[in-house]
């Protein structure tokens with residue numbers, strides 16, 4: 047049986063601005079199961095980042111509940127890799143642990159092990175500008191994983207990259223996340239990207255966003271690229287496109 051990691055119940059968020067109240071999300075409910083790759087997709091400005099920020103405890107909800115069966119350790123990764131240019135790759139990867147005062151020998155060894163395992167062995171002493179965009183994004187992911195989060199929240203993690211890098215970084219990220227058996231909630235507005243990665247996709251409407259549809263995704267293939275070539279990829283794509291295209 048699938049183990050429920052967290053439950054979002056009747057979540058709403060209103061922003062108060064000088065121009066008045068902006069209702070960003072309206073009564074959203076969904077569950078996140080252990081080990082799943084959940085994507086949330088929706089038009090630009092619909093409230094996707096708002097949902098993620100509330101899950102990450104970076105923003106307050108207006109109403110609703112987020113129920114966790116235990117206090118979850120959250121790892122959060124943004125669109126930009128957000129590495130510090132003056133820190134070398136190892137120090138950048140250790141930054142999350144450093145901030146949490148968790149720089150133990152075990153944790154440092156674990157971080158080095160992740161860097162080595164995922165192709166960054168020869169770059170520990172290098173600086174971010176010496177790496178490709180894709181490699182930097184891998185470092186950012188490892189920095190997040192180094193803190194051993196129970197759940198990873200990814201906000202459009204590939205959108206700052208060009209199309210070709212995007213494809214290869216999503217291969218890397220998918221590989222790392224599968225090998226490390228992580229639970230992921232990823233936000234995107236890219237239908238193909240969601241389909242190439244997700245076990246389940248939640249489609250949000252335009253703002254104020256409500257859940258329009260939830261899809262269980264059964265696409266064969268072990269990697270995002272293999273999935274993109276699967277027969278039923280196009281069928282799912284068309285369904286999701288219809289949801290988003292209706293624009294309501």
Ligand code: ADP
Pocket residue numbers: 061062063068070088089090091092093094095096097253
């Ligand atoms: P998305 O990530 O789907 O593009 P966001 O969650 O960033 O959307 O924003 C949803 C809506 O809430 C947008 O209309 C945005 O302008 C508004 N919004 C986001 N953050 C704030 C804020 N801090 N103050 C006021 N309005 C905000």
Ligand code: MG
Pocket residue numbers: 094095096201
């Ligand atoms: Mg956003």
